[in-house]
Amino acid sequence: ERGEYRHYMLKEIHEQPNAVAETLEERLTRDRLLPAVFGPDAETLLPAVEGVHIIACGTSYHAGLIARYQIEQMAGIPCNVEIASEYRYREPVVPKNYLFVSISQSGETADTLAALRLAGKKPYLARLAICNVPESSLVRESDLVLMTRAGPEIGVASTKAFTTQLSALALLALALGKAGKRLDQAAEAAAVKELRALPAAIEDALGLNDEIEHLAEQLVHRHHALFLGRGAHYPVAMEGALKLKEISYIHAEAYAAGELKHGPLALVDEDMPIIAVAPNDALLEKIRSNLEEVRARGGSLIVFTDPETGFEADAHSQVITLPKAGGKLTAPALFTIPLQLLAYHVAVHKGTDVDKPRNLAKSVTVE
Numbered sequence: 001e002r003g004e005y006r007h008y009m010l011k012e013i014h015e016q017p018n019a020v021a022e023t024l025e026e027r028l029t030r031d032r033l034l035p036a037v038f039g040p041d042a043e044t045l046l047p048a049v050e051g052v053h054i055i056a057c058g059t060s061y062h063a064g065l066i067a068r069y070q071i072e073q074m075a076g077i078p079c080n081v082e083i084a085s086e087y088r089y090r091e092p093v094v095p096k097n098y099l100f101v102s103i104s105q106s107g108e109t110a111d112t113l114a115a116l117r118l119a120g121k122k123p124y125l126a127r128l129a130i131c132n133v134p135e136s137s138l139v140r141e142s143d144l145v146l147m148t149r150a151g152p153e154i155g156v157a158s159t160k161a162f163t164t165q166l167s168a169l170a171l172l173a174l175a176l177g178k179a180g181k182r183l184d185q186a187a188e189a190a191a192v193k194e195l196r197a198l199p200a201a202i203e204d205a206l207g208l209n210d211e212i213e214h215l216a217e218q219l220v221h222r223h224h225a226l227f228l229g230r231g232a233h234y235p236v237a238m239e240g241a242l243k244l245k246e247i248s249y250i251h252a253e254a255y256a257a258g259e260l261k262h263g264p265l266a267l268v269d270e271d272m273p274i275i276a277v278a279p280n281d282a283l284l285e286k287i288r289s290n291l292e293e294v295r296a297r298g299g300s301l302i303v304f305t306d307p308e309t310g311f312e313a314d315a316h317s318q319v320i321t322l323p324k325a326g327g328k329l330t331a332p333a334l335f336t337i338p339l340q341l342l343a344y345h346v347a348v349h350k351g352t353d354v355d356k357p358r359n360l361a362k363s364v365t366v367e
């Protein structure tokens, strides 16, 4: 079933263009989001939404963190994102007209289900599940459902589930933006165009494979790595760090690059690889100056960036340039691709059990 691929994870990484296309299929016209995407009730419900609580675990939580930037920007409503295992043991205060959103590949994660059940006792407008398994408990128990169509994900490290979640969440941001009348037709058409270009852009990003495989050799003997990003790419850095630690057992941490000088900069020396996600967006100059601080302390840098951002490779820094820049809705998914490949190749070089990392289960059905 793995076919030509050495591991399920690699196969699933390469399935992403198709999985994302499937997830967007029949939900968009050439320049519009179709109204039926969230079911018949959504048409009256979405215009009433004044805020969103997103709950998930692990990689699905990272997808939620990215969506927050998009929902706040496109819909102009507050959005909070929280880990299910924390949410379920708080007494969450739910303001009027809030939408509860759970995100889960499996739909069977114990903490996420417990959070959903707790939310059922709170005055949410509705509970929406973004999930990959139609017959799962999460789907059965939610009021609204938006399925990701990644197909079965076998590798414990989540890859195609994540990028399809990002695609589904982009649809949610769009729908909320439209429902709140904040997004005009031209903005909607531009967002739809950007999303429709995502599968091909992911395909192009997969072309970085050989370059990244080579780069991965340098990380094999490292014990630590620091991932940096800003804005919506901070959670992308978190996802990159999670992938690396999960399958290669290298201790990896992610920081918002602006936090560096509040502590982690003390860790930076020539033995600390710094992996930065630096797209050509409004925060480019901010992260550039953060990376200068790292360079000044002798850190070795690996910068993932867009064309024409002006990062130059030298003795202490390597630059990996994505073939084409994405926009606000799609850049986080695109920058995730090289980070998945990096974690994968480091793990293969190290000889770990890539598809079944030690101590982990694919679906965490116990607390």
Ligand code: M6R
Pocket (backbone or CB within 6 Å): 057, 058, 059, 060, 103, 104, 105, 106, 107, 108, 109, 112, 156, 157, 158, 159, 242, 246, 362, 363, 364
């Ligand atoms: O099935 P779920 O999306 O609810 O799973 C949540 C996490 O357990 C999962 O994303 C986990 O973090 C992955 N192993 C990460 O690669």
